[in-house]
Amino acid sequence: xxxxxxxxxxxxxxxxxxxxxxxxxxxxxxxxxxxxxxxxxxxxxxxxxxxxxxxxxxxxxxxxxxxxxxxxxxxxxxxxxxxxxxxxxxxxxxxxxxxxxxxxxxxxxxxxxxxxxxxxxxxxxxxxxxxxxxxxxxxxxxxxxxxxxxxxxxxxxxxxxxxxxxxxxxxxxxxxxxxxxxxxxxxxxxxxxxxxxxxxxxxxxxxxxxxxxxxxxxxxxxxxxxxxxxxxxxxxxxxxxxxxxxxxxxxxxxxxxxxxxxxxxxxxxxxxxxxxxxxxxxxxxxxxxxxxxxxxxxx
Numbered sequence: 001x002x003x004x005x006x007x008x009x010x011x012x013x014x015x016x017x018x019x020x021x022x023x024x025x026x027x028x029x030x031x032x033x034x035x036x037x038x039x040x041x042x043x044x045x046x047x048x049x050x051x052x053x054x055x056x057x058x059x060x061x062x063x064x065x066x067x068x069x070x071x072x073x074x075x076x077x078x079x080x081x082x083x084x085x086x087x088x089x090x091x092x093x094x095x096x097x098x099x100x101x102x103x104x105x106x107x108x109x110x111x112x113x114x115x116x117x118x119x120x121x122x123x124x125x126x127x128x129x130x131x132x133x134x135x136x137x138x139x140x141x142x143x144x145x146x147x148x149x150x151x152x153x154x155x156x157x158x159x160x161x162x163x164x165x166x167x168x169x170x171x172x173x174x175x176x177x178x179x180x181x182x183x184x185x186x187x188x189x190x191x192x193x194x195x196x197x198x199x200x201x202x203x204x205x206x207x208x209x210x211x212x213x214x215x216x217x218x219x220x221x222x223x224x225x226x227x228x229x230x231x232x233x234x235x236x237x238x239x240x241x242x243x244x245x246x247x248x249x250x251x252x253x254x255x256x257x258x259x260x261x262x263x264x265x266x267x268x269x270x271x272x273x274x275x276x277x278x279x280x281x282x283x284x285x286x287x288x289x290x291x292x293x294x295x296x297x298x299x
Contacts, residue, residue: 035059061151103148115148164190164292168299172197175296179205182294190292197298210288216280223280227273234266 002009036055056062077086105111117124118140132140142154169175175191176199182189183205191198191205203209211217241259244252289295 034062058151103146103150105147111147115144118144119148164289164295167294167296169296170299172298175298176202178294179296182296187293188291190289190295192295192297207288210291211284214284214287216284220277220280220284223273223277227270227277230266230270230273234263234270237263237266 033054034056037059038053038055038057041053041055077090078084102112103115105115114129117126121141123137123140123144135143145152146154167175167178169178172193175193179189179191179202183202189205190207190210191202192207198206237259241256241263244256244259
């Protein structure tokens with residue numbers, strides 16, 4: 001370590017990643033505050049103050065040691081060394097918890113009604129329920145259970161069509177760490193985010209990189225060039241029309257009509273190209289996301 005009147009220089013003997021270090025400090029601080037009760041902090045905070053809530057609303061579920069009276073005895077569904085899949089009859093049981101089961105939408109009676117009805121094996125449908133034709137009954141039950149409970153574990157949900165898992169977190173460092181772990185585990189992660197915020201070593205997993213190597217990319221580039229050329233021609237023609245209108249020469253009406261007709265044709269061609277570009281871009285996004293196992297981004 002050395003210093004001058006305006007600078008401080010610190011050198012580390014080993015390689016030191018400041019991003020990882022700061023991310024680790026944030027995670028350690030969050031874990032250290034896990035025992036805090038956000039609801040109690042909200043009660044004691046002034047309405048005109050911005051207060052950073054710490055802890056988790058799931059403290060009573062995740063940290064049972066804080067409420068010994070309400071702790072429930074763990075009842076394993078099978079022996080630890082059992083490799084056979086648990087029968088459906090064993091998994092189909094009511095929650096053993098006596099706490100609130102409202103979930104994140106406990107104050108929305110419409111969502112609660114839907115969640116309770118569709119969490120049943122014999123779901124009850126009523127008029128006005130949202131159409132979920134793309135999901136099978138098991139998938140719908142899983143979603144209903146997650147919406148109707150504060151915390152739940154969904155095991156063995158089978159998807160007939162490949163659906164990537166969406167993983168979100170609060171910092172770019174945390175997202176990068178997850179992507180590195182997914183890649184090391186043999187998964188195919190997709191990193192969504194602004195390029196400058198993504199670690200350079202993860203470039204191949206970014207959405208921009210995947211779109212760049214998509215088979216449709218050359219066609220998209222060619223259409224984009226055509227659109228740029230049309231826009232230039234349209235701008236030039238609009239300027240000429242304004243000039244002719246300002247001159248106001250006799251017999252210029254026929255010329256203006258022809259120029260206006262040509263301008264309308266250019267606008268239709270431009271709209272057609274933009275529609276094709278949008279459709280192709282959507283197809284590229286579907287292909288890239290469908291090929292991924294996990295989509296990771298910062299919230």
